[in-house]
Amino acid sequence: MYELFALDFMRRAFAIGLVVAIVAPTIGIFFVVRRYSAIADTLAHMSLAGVALSLVLNLASIPTALFVSIVSVLGIEHMREKKNLPADTIVSLFLFGGLAVGVVLLGLAHGKNVNIVNYLFGNIVTVTNTDIISVSAIGACAFFLAIVLWRQLFAVSLDEETAQANGLPVRWLNRMLAVLGAATIAISMNVVGVLLIGALMVIPVLAAMQFRRGFQSTWVIALVISVISVTLGLIASFYLNLASGGTIVLFTIVCFLFASLFSGVNSSSLHAQHHS
Amino acid sequence: MSVSKKVPIIQVKHLIYERNGEHIINRFSFDIQAGDYVGIIGPNGGGKTTLLKLLLGLLKPHHGTIQLLGGSPMQASVRKQVGYVAQRGGNIDTQFPATVLEVIRSGRTPRLGLFGHMQEKDEKAIKHAIKEMGIESLLDRPLYKLSGGERQKVLLARALVGEPKILFLDEPVDGLDPASRDDFYALLRKLNKDGLTIILVSHDVHTVAKEANAAICLKHQLVCHGNKACMIGEDELKDLFHKDRKEILLHHDT
Numbered sequence: 001m002y003e004l005f006a007l008d009f010m011r012r013a014f015a016i017g018l019v020v021a022i023v024a025p026t027i028g029i030f031f032v033v034r035r036y037s038a039i040a041d042t043l044a045h046m047s048l049a050g051v052a053l054s055l056v057l058n059l060a061s062i063p064t065a066l067f068v069s070i071v072s073v074l075g076i077e078h079m080r081e082k083k084n085l086p087a088d089t090i091v092s093l094f095l096f097g098g099l100a101v102g103v104v105l106l107g108l109a110h111g112k113n114v115n116i117v118n119y120l121f122g123n124i125v126t127v128t129n130t131d132i133i134s135v136s137a138i139g140a141c142a143f144f145l146a147i148v149l150w151r152q153l154f155a156v157s158l159d160e161e162t163a164q165a166n167g168l169p170v171r172w173l174n175r176m177l178a179v180l181g182a183a184t185i186a187i188s189m190n191v192v193g194v195l196l197i198g199a200l201m202v203i204p205v206l207a208a209m210q211f212r213r214g215f216q217s218t219w220v221i222a223l224v225i226s227v228i229s230v231t232l233g234l235i236a237s238f239y240l241n242l243a244s245g246g247t248i249v250l251f252t253i254v255c256f257l258f259a260s261l262f263s264g265v266n267s268s269s270l271h272a273q274h275h276s
Numbered sequence: 277m278s279v280s281k282k283v284p285i286i287q288v289k290h291l292i293y294e295r296n297g298e299h300i301i302n303r304f305s306f307d308i309q310a311g312d313y314v315g316i317i318g319p320n321g322g323g324k325t326t327l328l329k330l331l332l333g334l335l336k337p338h339h340g341t342i343q344l345l346g347g348s349p350m351q352a353s354v355r356k357q358v359g360y361v362a363q364r365g366g367n368i369d370t371q372f373p374a375t376v377l378e379v380i381r382s383g384r385t386p387r388l389g390l391f392g393h394m395q396e397k398d399e400k401a402i403k404h405a406i407k408e409m410g411i412e413s414l415l416d417r418p419l420y421k422l423s424g425g426e427r428q429k430v431l432l433a434r435a436l437v438g439e440p441k442i443l444f445l446d447e448p449v450d451g452l453d454p455a456s457r458d459d460f461y462a463l464l465r466k467l468n469k470d471g472l473t474i475i476l477v478s479h480d481v482h483t484v485a486k487e488a489n490a491a492i493c494l495k496h497q498l499v500c501h502g503n504k505a506c507m508i509g510e511d512e513l514k515d516l517f518h519k520d521r522k523e524i525l526l527h528h529d530t
Contacts, residue, residue, distance in 0.1 A: 033369070035369070151382070154378070154382055155386075158374060158379065159362075159367055159368050160367065161362060161367050162360050162362060164334060164355075165333070165355060165360040165444075166355055166356060166358065166359075166360065166385075166438060167352040167353070167355030167386045168352075168385065168386050209371075209373050213375075213418065214373065214416075215373055215375075
């Protein structure tokens with residue numbers, strides 16, 4: 001195992017992986033409980049458009065992807081508030097729009113030695129020191145803001161109408177959450193890739209929800225599942241020569257299955273006790 | 277929570293609200309005094325919930341004015357002084373992963389400000405609301421494990437931790453069994469006795485006649501407003517429900 005940490009690129013992979021493992025479920029839990037997880041995929045496609053733009057214009061990929069995602073997500077929120085179109089239609093519009101822009105721009109950047117597979121499926125071993133700085137800075141800001149606004153985001157996610165009736169700035173909080181989602185997507189690109197980003201935000205939370213605990217406990221369990229999945233995923237992908245993104249997501253799914261099984265046993269034994 | 281009597285706490289003037297060109301609320305004007313227990317009554321689709329949402333500032337009127345606690349219901353400072361219990365647990369997902377205590381504590385959040393934290397007075401208000409509702413034994417229970425009656429008590433406790441001056445309730449006992457209904461109304465009576473102004477939306481004439489001390493009867497138009505005696509008049513009931521008084525009261529008794 002020690003040889004793993006003797007390698008520079010693996011140390012970088014673990015550093016960036018753990019940042020994402022902590023931030024993704026922290027923001028993802030609010031999307032999951034609001035049944036709004038489809039937005040993660042949309043933002044991922046907008047990030048791809050951002051990466052493609054950065055390649056065409058020779059800009060840094062993560063900040064450009066972040067900028068494009070934020071602009072898009074604010075557009076989605078604006079259209080959602082207007083209520084002229086159903087929320088899922090708006091999300092689809094941006095999802096396919098982002099993908100189309102991304103594909104066209106990647107075509108323009110074709111001559112620039114671009115490996116599109118790295119962006120689609122993630123390649124954590126290609127992470128640079130600059131990426132670590134960007135991811136850590138953006139991740140720390142997103143995590144800090146989520147913790148500071150935790151109570152407000154919880155109240156709005158639980159019951160938006162009552163939160164608004166009681167004077168919480170619901171519109172502002174929704175936009176802030178959308179921006180935090182965009183930040184999470186932008187920093188997760190190298191770890192799991194555009195096509196699997198949503199999984200890291202959603203599956204650990206879904207697994208944690210199987211235990212049917214309170215909100216704080218669900219978040220803590222989701223964090224543990226996420227960190228375990230990223231750690232085991234990186235180790236397995238190193239020794240078995242597997243794609244890191246897919247391996248990490250497969251571990252989250254294994255955790256989900258274990259959680260479903262364990263929580264099922266737990267509740268049936270409680271049920272049996274209750275009737276005895 | 278106590279407020280002096282006979283001060284207009286809500287003033288509505290020439291209120292109009294339209295949906296798809298149709299008048300849902302047509303030229304309403306009325307006052308509500310501090311300490312009142314007002315029933316908003318009318319048939320389904322008559323505009324009761326729309327009126328409640330206008331009073332809460334969740335909808336914007338097309339014409340007219342609403343003064344709530346001396347300000348506009350759109351102002352955050354005014355909204356922080358109201359409590360709201362929505363119909364059948366409101367928009368809360370039954371599978372939402374939260375304990376009873378987490379839900380109740382969230383009712384205090386608007387009072388804390390955007391970056392504020394719970395202080396001793398906040399914890400005191402939370403403990404008081406829990407005690408008043410008698411739900412100490414439920415605090416660690418997940419939301420999905422509650423019965424309908426327990427759920428409504430928890431939501432009432434969430435509304436009370438904000439120490440509101442006015443409590444709005446939209447058909448709060450809809451779907452509850454008779455014992456839970458009686459229990460819930462007894463809690464409301466006690467809160468009103470302690471000085472809290474209560475605005476209760478209901479389609480149940482009998483309950484409003486029994487519980488409230490004033491009524492607003494509507495069916496897109498304001499049929500009557502004021503003393504609850506107006507509500508159980510023969511003509512008003514016929515206007516509202518197209519049924520005889522005897523038939524309506526008999527229906528709600530059963």
